[in-house]
Amino acid sequence: MAGKIFISIDRLTSTLEKLSAKIDLWIPASLQPDKRELTGFVPYHAGIVPILDRQSTLPPKKILLPQVETLLRFEYRKDPRNPLKGSVSLDDKTEVRPALVFGARPCDAKAFLTLDRVFTNGPYVDPYYLERRRNTLFATLVCRQADEACFCSSVGSGPADTEGSDFRVIPVDGGYVVDALTEKAQSLFNSLGDTPTQHQEAQARQVVEKTSQHRVGDLDLAGSTGAFRKRFEEDDYWQEMAAQCLSCGICTHVCPTCYCFTITDEIKNLHGERLRSWDSCMFYQYSLEASGHNPRPSKLNRYRNRVGHKFSYIPEKYDGLIGCCGCGRCIRSCPVSIDIRQIVGRLKENACESE
């Protein structure tokens, strides 16, 4: 183990600068100069200011699952000497470079565990996602900025969780103690900082311990999977819970665990690309079939599906893994303030009574 290093606040920028020379570096930063609180993960460049004092508005999901990705490029060719013989050339080469995501939170890192199960487990492995996953490291903050919409502890994570992370970044007085957690992380931070003093190490231990004990969110999900199945057909419940929904799709776009996508061929004359792009189960068109039939015609069906997917289908399919990381972004960004915690929490009401 490379052990720990200490990066002081005033050396943070120069350290990130040196890191970015070794590897593609992503940090949370403001997406618009006059809107400091609107943040997302961006590639590091000189002059950028990392924002590490709050959860980012947009998660780092796009680093492993880009919003638009070219799966392959194709071109039809004709041979003038032999007009009956045409050919298609295909190119699926993608360039994946090693990358480090610095400043993610435990909820962000945990979210990728759901994506891992979907894209890399089982007989059909997504090579595009897998390649990026293998080449990306996560340096995750120990989080002390939970707000009233956060509930990571309720979904099997927590503010000091390290699952899915390669480094743990612990805020202490005057800077950060960075702790390497995995084999592949070892050499990256060498010579980028000083060895922490005894006092700093002790403080780091204290921060981790105290944060681990902090329970973020008080949603009780025990039995929710079954409760959901019981209330599946109860239209009145879903009407009461989701009538305000606009089907706007914001929740799925800011969610770190949402991965639904569509594949389209974009062709111009004789060449084109096959693109994979984010889609949203909240849209009518998402489940619209070529025949014109739509198995989820109503926004209530679609909202029910969203809740079921994260809190019932994924746990059933993947050994109890909850398909939500408790980051609260959907709650904060929802224009009509729908609170998914409330909807999941109340699944068990009345469900007990009807037994």
Place this chain on the structure above:
Amino acid sequence: MTDSNPYSTAATAEAAEQGLKILGFLCNWCSYGGADTAGVCRFRQPTDLRIVRIPCTGRMDPLFVAKSLIYGVDGVLVSGCHPKDCHYAVGNLHARRRLEVLKSFLSFMSIDARRFHYAWVSASEGQRWQQVVTEFSEQIHRLGPNLGVRKQPGENLKPLDGQKQITIPCPA
């Protein structure tokens, strides 16, 4: 030369050498006839104009113009019957409002409104057609190639390299 991205700057430069691309939406009855008359009379005009025949300017969706200019067409010209002389009675009266609104809006959206022009040319006005086309083409040449709204240059896709060639016989 094949460029997988039709909107790259290389493709634009190539097009500029060949002449600028001006799209013309002509109503079938008056303006298309007017252009035909100009041809019959052998009036000479710049050749950048590429004509799309529509039944009536009432068919004009402002979005045709918008999409063209956003994606880098150098100029768009719309021409129809004179107001109150529409073959379908009222089509160009609708078009008049829509296109005038569009002209103001384009500029606000930072698309040079001088790249869009609309005119009324009737079927017998061959000389006038020649004049309209010549003046507009000259204006577009003065303005130069349209780069659309893309950020220059790095936003585009990388060109193909190292392709895997697979031969699939096409059905006859």
Place this chain on the structure above:
Amino acid sequence: METDTMQLHKLVDEALPELDTMIGWAASYDPLRTTPIFIREAKSIPRLIWSPFCAQNLTGYLVKPPALKPADKHKRIGICVKGCDSRSLVALIQEKFVTRDRLRIFGIPCRGTVDWRQVMRQVPLSHVRSAKVEDNLLIVDDAGGTHKLNLEDVLARKCLRCRYPNPVVYDALIGEPTVSRITPEDIYRDVEALEKRPLEERLAFWQSELDRCMRCYACRNACPLCVCQERCIAETRDPKWLTQRMGIPEKFLFHFIHAIHLAGRCTECGECERVCPMEIPVALMKEKLNKIMEEMLGYVAGLDPTAIPPLLTFNPSETGI
């Protein structure tokens, strides 16, 4: 505010027997925001509130699928509207998406709604406990203590330029009529500020703003007039107006489609800008189109239920264009 809420409860209680559903606002998990509520029983009426945190435009629920229509043809739908929302209602009536006599409209004069993002920009809050508006101050209590902010610094941008704070159509009025915050000459000042800048600067502005766009379509889905959202041409593959590419031209074209289809119809309810998760000033484009409508054709949307939006019609003797 409290008296207004009580008056609202009383009027809704009286009207409830003839209503199929009452649409209003209720408290949410965050004191700075409300959530729409659909009331069918008298016992839920106490949850209705009226405050400067009631930002949502509720009229969309009357037309977006599944559109709320009374099951019993003798009953009506009750709805709360602010000044801006009432203009949306007029626009929907104009285009015959709703019938006036199937509605029971509770109109509420409004001095502006609080934009929680603006609040967070002034003071980064955590665990907000309570929030209220007194005179021209927003008073917020959070884990860090009590904060007092100037109301004008935290109102939504649309509220600062609101010309119609009083509902233009209603059956019952809650509270007293109020005055506009802005003079008629200043209505389009945000648009004019952008118009004054040279073309290159405008291009840089739009490129920078629209680059953040995720094409989540929230602006379209929140707009009460975009009733064809399930068949929107921005998403159809046949005809294919837009590819799935996330380049600037695609984002530009989507916003062009959305704005142009609202030309002469948009009533500036501001929902598009409020819901945008990337805080893009999308309403500016519609404001410019409305400015063109007003200057060129003398038309303001959402005022006269019998008017026809100008791009849906023509005037043969029009001159100057």
